[in-house]
Amino acid sequence: MKFLHVGDLHLGKTLGGFPLLEDQRVALWRLLDDAEAAGATVLVLAGDIYDSSQPSGQAVSLFGDFLKSVVARGIEVIAVPGNHDSPERVGYASELLFGEGIYVTEPFDGDVLTVEFDDEYGTVTFWLLPFLRPADVREAYRDPSVATDFTSAVGAVIERLPIDEGKRNVLVAHQFVTAAGEEPERSGSEMVWVGTAGNVDAGVFAPFDYVALGHLHKPQSVGRREVRYAGSLLKYSLSEASVPKEGELVELGAKAGPGECAVAIEPLPVRPVRDLREVAGTLEELTRPGAALEPGADDYLYVTLTDEVQPASAMPRLRESHPHAVAVILQGAADGAGDLDRVDFDMGALDPLELFGQFFEERNARPMNGAERALAQRALDEAFGMAGPGAPAPMGASETAPAGLAAAADGGEGA
Numbered sequence: 001m002k003f004l005h006v007g008d009l010h011l012g013k014t015l016g017g018f019p020l021l022e023d024q025r026v027a028l029w030r031l032l033d034d035a036e037a038a039g040a041t042v043l044v045l046a047g048d049i050y051d052s053s054q055p056s057g058q059a060v061s062l063f064g065d066f067l068k069s070v071v072a073r074g075i076e077v078i079a080v081p082g083n084h085d086s087p088e089r090v091g092y093a094s095e096l097l098f099g100e101g102i103y104v105t106e107p108f109d110g111d112v113l114t115v116e117f118d119d120e121y122g123t124v125t126f127w128l129l130p131f132l133r134p135a136d137v138r139e140a141y142r143d144p145s146v147a148t149d150f151t152s153a154v155g156a157v158i159e160r161l162p163i164d165e166g167k168r169n170v171l172v173a174h175q176f177v178t179a180a181g182e183e184p185e186r187s188g189s190e191m192v193w194v195g196t197a198g199n200v201d202a203g204v205f206a207p208f209d210y211v212a213l214g215h216l217h218k219p220q221s222v223g224r225r226e227v228r229y230a231g232s233l234l235k236y237s238l239s240e241a242s243v244p245k246e247g248e249l250v251e252l253g254a255k256a257g258p259g260e261c262a263v264a265i266e267p268l269p270v271r272p273v274r275d276l277r278e279v280a281g282t283l284e285e286l287t288r289p290g291a292a293l294e295p296g297a298d299d300y301l302y303v304t305l306t307d308e309v310q311p312a313s314a315m316p317r318l319r320e321s322h323p324h325a326v327a328v329i330l331q332g333a334a335d336g337a338g339d340l341d342r343v344d345f346d347m348g349a350l351d352p353l354e355l356f357g358q359f360f361e362e363r364n365a366r367p368m369n370g371a372e373r374a375l376a377q378r379a380l381d382e383a384f385g386m387a388g389p390g391a392p393a394p395m396g397a398s399e400t401a402p403a404g405l406a407a408a409a410d411g412g413e414g415a
Helices: 021-038 057-072 094-098 134-141 150-159 314-321 352-364 370-384 403-409
Strands: 002-006 042-046 076-080 102-104 113-119 122-128 168-174 176-178 199-201 210-214 220-222 224-229 246-257 260-269 276-281 300-305 325-330
Touching (some): 002 021, 021 057, 021 246, 042 168, 076 168, 094 102, 210 246, 300 314, 314 325, 352 370
Parallel strands (some): 168 210, 176 199, 210 224, 276 300
Antiparallel strands (some): 113 122, 220 224, 246 260
């Protein structure tokens, strides 16, 4: 059988104030067209379907339209919620959807949903695992000792599964996976845990012939070829400018025995409306006559100005020829600052840590490192009384910024 593995959609996300819903709509339907032409019979969505646990009505409508289009073509859908999603919202009416060929997990209660398909080589079992924290597993099994960290939590769930390793098995999961302590490549738009505190070791996935992962935005395998991230649907940060976006077209052949399944993996490139790129030059060079007609002028652009003195009103002038310029960075500026009124953030669509991470990246042309992310989270916790990533800030919290955050945004390395 052949299925398409797609990673983080993040429907409803904005980039520098630009809503991406229409870009996401076009990219999804183009990818669906290509998957159908390639002979895929199942679509696997590995979490972070939405960019927020409370998605907008437009984002929900887009996903609904997409699902209807998928099943109308005779393709079945398998989906799990990620850390950005609300499991209750994603899993709503899941039992009714099963009859339409749409299989979505509900919040984890100790059981793991399975879906089976048959082909000329026998049965393929898909195991659907929503994003898990150790506390979720301890609560589900009513055992405070069963999950001391993320690896033991996911491992405890897998150990309890009645897996027949003589048949083909596919796991769909949304976790931060490492292999023997070696981290995969991350990008600035991901909400990840500091250091490796939230990592799941790839060794726990040994019983599966393919592991369809979501959470990291760069397509890559971890530990072995068949444990793979498909990456995000689109480029969602400056650090992803050079990262190709794709779905993974996976074909499962015959299985000779445990760990001996024929698995073919082929990238299926995403065809976006516009690219995300970095460009550099003086303001006069970038806004020369005819610039608006040049290829890529409508791309999402992170612009580094090489002018010796920062020009006035750089962003408005740039957007006359490059309407989707996202950020301006002045090369060599002592404080790393560019044109600070350049971005109209959608404050309601981002949680405070993600908002600050985007602000940091646009001032410094790089994402926060682990120490800086830890510093930012501690400062937010202390200033706003947050319980962790994703918790809402109280009213008025955005009016002042803790000193630690200000220092980090200006390029400090943090503690």
